[in-house]
Amino acid sequence: xxxxxxxxxxxxxxxxxxxxxxxLRVTHLEAIAxxxxxxxxxxxxxxxxxxVVACLYPAGEEPRLSHDWEVHQWAWQHQLPVPAPLARTxxxxxxxDLGCVDLEHALREVGVGVLKPxxxxxxxxxxxxxxxxxxxxxxxxxFRRELEGFALFLPPTVALDPPVRTFFDDLARRLANHPxxxxxxDFHANNLLVQEARVWAVDFQDLRLGPDTYDLVSLxxxxxxxxxxxxxxxxxxxxxxxxxxxxGWPDRYRECACQRGLKVLGTFLRLGRxxxxxxxxxxxxxxxxxxxxxxxxxxPASLIAAVAHLxxxxxxxxxxxxx
Numbered sequence: 001x002x003x004x005x006x007x008x009x010x011x012x013x014x015x016x017x018x019x020x021x022x023x024l025r026v027t028h029l030e031a032i033a034x035x036x037x038x039x040x041x042x043x044x045x046x047x048x049x050x051x052v053v054a055c056l057y058p059a060g061e062e063p064r065l066s067h068d069w070e071v072h073q074w075a076w077q078h079q080l081p082v083p084a085p086l087a088r089t090x091x092x093x094x095x096x097d098l099g100c101v102d103l104e105h106a107l108r109e110v111g112v113g114v115l116k117p118x119x120x121x122x123x124x125x126x127x128x129x130x131x132x133x134x135x136x137x138x139x140x141x142x143f144r145r146e147l148e149g150f151a152l153f154l155p156p157t158v159a160l161d162p163p164v165r166t167f168f169d170d171l172a173r174r175l176a177n178h179p180x181x182x183x184x185x186d187f188h189a190n191n192l193l194v195q196e197a198r199v200w201a202v203d204f205q206d207l208r209l210g211p212d213t214y215d216l217v218s219l220x221x222x223x224x225x226x227x228x229x230x231x232x233x234x235x236x237x238x239x240x241x242x243x244x245x246x247x248g249w250p251d252r253y254r255e256c257a258c259q260r261g262l263k264v265l266g267t268f269l270r271l272g273r274x275x276x277x278x279x280x281x282x283x284x285x286x287x288x289x290x291x292x293x294x295x296x297x298x299x300p301a302s303l304i305a306a307v308a309h310l311x312x313x314x315x316x317x318x319x320x321x322x323x
Contacts (some may be wrong), residue, residue, distance in 0.1 A: 005054065007042060015044060015054045018092035022051065036271050036279070037114035037126060043097060049199035051097040052086060061311060062090045068094060068205040071134050074205065078128050081121050081200045085272050099199050101256035104224035112229055114199075115219070118192055119239055121199040122215055128182040130209050137180060137209035142257055150266030154306055159230075163300040170257055171297075177209035178252050179245070189214035189224040198307045212245050213253040216259045254293055261290035265310060 006013060007029055019026050019283040025047045030042040032053070038061065042054045057065045065088070072093070073084045106114040110229040136142075148170045158164060185206040186189070193200045216239050219225050220232050229235060240249050264286055272280035287310035294304045 011040075011056055014089065014092050015056065015094075017052065018087050018089040018094050019044060019046075019052070022087040022094070024094070025053075025089070029054070036276055038207060044094070051098050053079075053083065053095050055093045055095070057091045057093075059091065065091065065093065067134075071205045071207060072136050074132065077205060079124070080128060080200070080204075081124050082204055083200065084200065095321075097195040098202070099195050101194045102192060103192040103199060106194045107224050107228045109190060112231075112235075114189070115195065115229070115235055117194070117197060117199040118219060119235075119242055121192065121201055122184075122187065122219070122239070123226070123243055125184055125187075125201075125207070125215065126181040126212065130180075130182055131211055133182060133207070135206060135208040138176065138211065139216075140176035141171045143175050144168060146263040146266070147172060147259065150262040153266060153269045154303075157303045158306050161300060162301055164303050167297075167299050167303065171268065173256060174255050175211055175259055178213070178256070180209040181207075181212050183208060184218075185210065185211035185214070187218040188222040189219070192219075194291045204322065209258050210253060212243070213249060213256045214260065217257045221257060221261065222264060222286060223282060223291050226289055254296055257289065257293045258297055258299070261286055261293065265290070265307070284311050284313070 003100055012211055015029060016026050020292050027043045027047055029042045032043055034040060038058050040056045042056065044052050044054050046052065068086050075082045076085055083098050085095050087094040103114060103118060143217050183200055184204050185208060185243040186203055191201060191203040193202060216236060220229050236253055266284060269281040289306050291304060291311060294307060
């Protein structure tokens with residue numbers, strides 16, 4: 001899928017220059033559908049008709065590019081299923097092109113059988129050596145900050161309710177004690193590309209050590225996964241077998257599903273309010289799956305009610321009267 005505006009002459013020149021550092025000559029640039037970040041992506045056709053992907057960072061975000069490139073190099077050197085990093089300049093990175101068929105398209109067109117290679121992709125992350133992971137590990141403080149990102153959209157009567165605060169604190173502490181493995185951190189269907197019956201991961205710059213069940217929650221509960229995968233239990237049992245999770249994983253999965261679900265709702269609400277209203281349409285499906293999980297974990301009734309409301313509407317009103 002392509003969309004978006006073409007690069008300015010100055011931006012195009014930067015992309016051409018980045019490709020030239022490794023002997024590639026670009027003949028055509030086509031915008032790729034953007035993500036929620038400030039980066040812009042282009043499919044660059046070369047003189048031999050092969051294509052690569054150029055990622056253009058805004059001026060001023062050179063340090064971010066350097067960090068993302070470090071993560072990319074680490075992932076490639078550890079043989080993770082990611083595009084090969086080819087070149088970089090101060091504002092542009094060039095990587096191999098994995099095509100435009102993401103897992104969402106495959107799920108909707110082919111069916112849930114495509115989840116098997118997606119689990120194999122996840123297995124590559126979980127089997128990866130954690131030595132030198134270039135991002136700090138998840139910890140209770142990070143989990144708690146993410147929960148606070150959702151609390152910002154709760155009415156004060158709920159957000160400041162002592163039982164809700166205690167629930168958030170306890171949940172963050174429990175997740176910090178889960179077995180940790182290398183996690184992608186945003187392992188949903190739109191960040192997974194299908195090429196030649198294999199699933200590859202993109203948008204992995206935030207990978208870090210985290211709970212063993214964390215990425216599977218993203219895969220099965222968010223976006224197309226949450227809409228298409230009807231038999232969640234079958235797939236998380238299959239994942240536990242394939243990935244060799246230690247005992248107690250069903251409870252850990254529920255706890256991750258709770259924290260990640262609340263975090264994602266906060267992210268979608270923020271993005272929907274800021275500049276990406278399309279994210280609001282993703283909220284009901286995430287919220288609907290989360291209600292039962294909150295009840296299983298004996299979350300406060302006020303929190304369950306707020307999430308249940310999100311399952312039926314995207315017109316979320318940040319006010320004391322409630323959502």
